[in-house]
Amino acid sequence: MSRIAIASITALLIVGQARAAEPITLRDMGSFHVGGRLVEISGKPVKEVVFAPGGVPAKVDPNGTYQVEQMYVQYFLPANEKGAYPLLMWHGGGLTGVTYETTPDGREGWLNYFLRKGWAVYNSDAVERGRAGWAQYPDVFKSEPVFLTTANPFERFRIGDGPNSYDPDPAKRKVLPGNQFPVEGYENFVKQNVPRWTTTDDATIAAYIAEIDRVGPSVILFHSQAGSFGFKVAQARPDKVKALIAIEPAGIGDPARADVLKNIPTLIIYGDYIERDSRWPKIRANGIAFADAIKAAGGSVDIVDLPQAGIKGNSHLVMMDKNNLEVAALIQKWLEGKGLTK
Amino acid sequence: MSRIAIASITALLIVGQARAAEPITLRDMGSFHVGGRLVEISGKPVKEVVFAPGGVPAKVDPNGTYQVEQMYVQYFLPANEKGAYPLLMWHGGGLTGVTYETTPDGREGWLNYFLRKGWAVYNSDAVERGRAGWAQYPDVFKSEPVFLTTANPFERFRIGDGPNSYDPDPAKRKVLPGNQFPVEGYENFVKQNVPRWTTTDDATIAAYIAEIDRVGPSVILFHSQAGSFGFKVAQARPDKVKALIAIEPAGIGDPARADVLKNIPTLIIYGDYIERDSRWPKIRANGIAFADAIKAAGGSVDIVDLPQAGIKGNSHLVMMDKNNLEVAALIQKWLEGKGLTK
Numbered sequence: 130m131s132r133i134a135i136a137s138i139t140a141l142l143i144v145g146q147a148r149a150a151e152p153i154t155l156r157d158m159g160s161f162h163v164g165g166r167l168v169e170i171s172g173k174p175v176k177e178v179v180f181a182p183g184g185v186p187a188k189v190d191p192n193g194t195y196q197v198e199q200m201y202v203q204y205f206l207p208a209n210e211k212g213a214y215p216l217l218m219w220h221g222g223g224l225t226g227v228t229y230e231t232t233p234d235g236r237e238g239w240l241n242y243f244l245r246k247g248w249a250v251y252n253s254d255a256v257e258r259g260r261a262g263w264a265q266y267p268d269v270f271k272s273e274p275v276f277l278t279t280a281n282p283f284e285r286f287r288i289g290d291g292p293n294s295y296d297p298d299p300a301k302r303k304v305l306p307g308n309q310f311p312v313e314g315y316e317n318f319v320k321q322n323v324p325r326w327t328t329t330d331d332a333t334i335a336a337y338i339a340e341i342d343r344v345g346p347s348v349i350l351f352h353s354q355a356g357s358f359g360f361k362v363a364q365a366r367p368d369k370v371k372a373l374i375a376i377e378p379a380g381i382g383d384p385a386r387a388d389v390l391k392n393i394p395t396l397i398i399y400g401d402y403i404e405r406d407s408r409w410p411k412i413r414a415n416g417i418a419f420a421d422a423i424k425a426a427g428g429s430v431d432i433v434d435l436p437q438a439g440i441k442g443n444s445h446l447v448m449m450d451k452n453n454l455e456v457a458a459l460i461q462k463w464l465e466g467k468g469l470t471k
Numbered sequence: 472m473s474r475i476a477i478a479s480i481t482a483l484l485i486v487g488q489a490r491a492a493e494p495i496t497l498r499d500m501g502s503f504h505v506g507g508r509l510v511e512i513s514g515k516p517v518k519e520v521v522f523a524p525g526g527v528p529a530k531v532d533p534n535g536t537y538q539v540e541q542m543y544v545q546y547f548l549p550a551n552e553k554g555a556y557p558l559l560m561w562h563g564g565g566l567t568g569v570t571y572e573t574t575p576d577g578r579e580g581w582l583n584y585f586l587r588k589g590w591a592v593y594n595s596d597a598v599e600r601g602r603a604g605w606a607q608y609p610d611v612f613k614s615e616p617v618f619l620t621t622a623n624p625f626e627r628f629r630i631g632d633g634p635n636s637y638d639p640d641p642a643k644r645k646v647l648p649g650n651q652f653p654v655e656g657y658e659n660f661v662k663q664n665v666p667r668w669t670t671t672d673d674a675t676i677a678a679y680i681a682e683i684d685r686v687g688p689s690v691i692l693f694h695s696q697a698g699s700f701g702f703k704v705a706q707a708r709p710d711k712v713k714a715l716i717a718i719e720p721a722g723i724g725d726p727a728r729a730d731v732l733k734n735i736p737t738l739i740i741y742g743d744y745i746e747r748d749s750r751w752p753k754i755r756a757n758g759i760a761f762a763d764a765i766k767a768a769g770g771s772v773d774i775v776d777l778p779q780a781g782i783k784g785n786s787h788l789v790m791m792d793k794n795n796l797e798v799a800a801l802i803q804k805w806l807e808g809k810g811l812t813k
Contacts, residue, residue: 321504
């Protein structure tokens with residue numbers, strides 16, 4: 130190894146240590162719930178419930194008024210704010226705000242990265258996910274919840290090489306060649322998954338609109354299922370959305386109203402292995418068509434296929450991949466280029 | 472108003488502003504899931520699910536292996552650590568770690584308070600709550616989930632004056648006289664509630680043990696339903712639990728093994744209005760009897776009935792009450808007195 134190479138590696142190690150050691154200084158942190166509505170449930174029998182072992186039974190009348198369909202938001206405000214607007218992070222399906230926290234193998238996620246870059250970050254759990262709580266079904270939600278097996282995300286999120294690539298024995302799993310997902314943390318990722326419904330989109334969008342109405346003009350970074358949420362909320366509040374960053378959006382906005390987004394700078398990022406997947410070529414094509422509609426109306430959409438930008442091996446879970454901070458730096462640079470930093 | 476009174480109020484306002492303005496400096500923050508187990512589900516039909524509107528249908532086979540009964544932990548490590556051990560915060564029934572975050576009326580909660588005091592705080596969502604996720608029932612959990620009406624916590628958590636004290640119209644609610652709960656934030660508190668089961672105690676305790684095994688020797692602060700969890704986990708790991716702070720514990724440990732806790736300094740705090748409640752005299756008596764058993768074995772338990780300490784009007788949700796920081800200061804002083812700060 131040449132001296133220059135060794136010097137470069139040493140410099141990288143020092144930079145890495147320096148970053149880990151730098152404190153995060155917050156002027157404030159906290160949380161709130163927002164949105165939702167009240168519903169009435171009637172005609173059911175009163176139950177007697179012992180809430181704690183050895184506790185005293187309490188009567189619980191299931192009839193009455195319930196709060197449903199709110200969402201949860203946790204915010205971190207840096208002391209030295211450098212983002213021109215707050216940065217809202219919206220997770221994908223079957224997940225929560227944990228998506229943007231520590232990666233499954235214990236590295237820093239995008240929440241910390243963008244906070245360290247001076248963004249006021251609002252990380253949230255969508256309606257019926259995580260700390261948002263969830264409501265009775267079929268009384269309130271009109272479908273049953275979906276649970277994923279340990280194998281499902283491995284084969285569907287472009288970590289493994291498609292169907293039957295998962296095996297309970299990690300040594301026997303067929304990982305896509307060069308994949309950046311931290312497979313040694315896959316068991317931890319599975320623990321991040323939560324049940325989800327497929328009939329709650331309207332409620333979810335309503336709550337996200339309530340969030341942006343409360344926080345004010347913002348940049349929204351959203352992933353996967355939140356593709357349709359990000360674009361649709363921006364169509365509902367075009368004056369309050371200052372930029373859209375779509376990470377592998379699995380859904381889109383209303384194509385008939387694509388022109389509403391023409392003044393919102395938009396970045397769409399796709400990972401690797403799209404072409405060999407059974408579903409992602411079509412999903413990506415939907416996203417590209419929607420971007421084309423925005424551009425046809427005079428809008429600005431930058432599409433980055435990471436492999437074409439020299440960033441290879443990304444799964445669907447870009448923010449958890451081993452090169453997650455490299456992609457974050459690409460996003461940060463794009464935001465700076467759009468004049469969205471102070 | 473006298474000049475002295477005005478000067479005092481001015482001083483209070485300045486102190487309040489100074490506290491709000493002081494930054495929180497973290498050497499790190501992040502999260503992890505811990506605990507849980509794998510279960511097999513079999514004999515069910517394959518479903519086709521469209522995960523995002525306009526998306527491409529994916530097959531979901533409900534048969535297979537599921538990860539269940541893990542818990543979620545979010546940690547904040549202060550740059551200038553002054554706690555001798557990490558401080559674990561465990562919430563009560565039907566709630567999540569949000570319990571210790573911003574109060575329902577937007578003030579600082581105990582998470583920020585103890586972080587500002589230099590404690591490394593590990594705030595968590597127990598098994599089947601919030602970001603911990605939840606599992607199929609009756610396949611995995613053996614009962615149905617419990618949902619609370621908007622009225623239920625108001626009447627059961629000693630905010631309102633017992634049954635029928637709640638009214639949809641805030642102006643018509645019968646609040647206990649002098650109550651410290653921020654009733655103007657009651658609607659926000661209701662949004663913090665999540666469904667819960669009553670048959671998951673063993674799984675919850677197993678996950679909490681996994682948490683303390685991972686974090687190492689710790690102080691545990693726990694509320695309400697977590698009364699039994701805090702004491703039982705301490706009985707399972709007496710060498711790793713350096714202090715117990717029970718806030719209105721609704722359950723207790725194993726009385727036959729109370730002696731196991733004799734070397735763990737313990738503080739139990741009760742709020743106001745206990746004697747006029749239908750359930751809390753008995754719940755408190757259970758707690759006192761358990762404390763007596765620990766003391767009889769040579770242990771040290773301090774019981775603080777807040778009204779007798781001159782702190783009046785506390786509901787069951789002490790950490791959210793308007794005087795929450797006054798109670799936090801009492802706890803901090805107790806910890807300092809036990810030599811648990813650096």
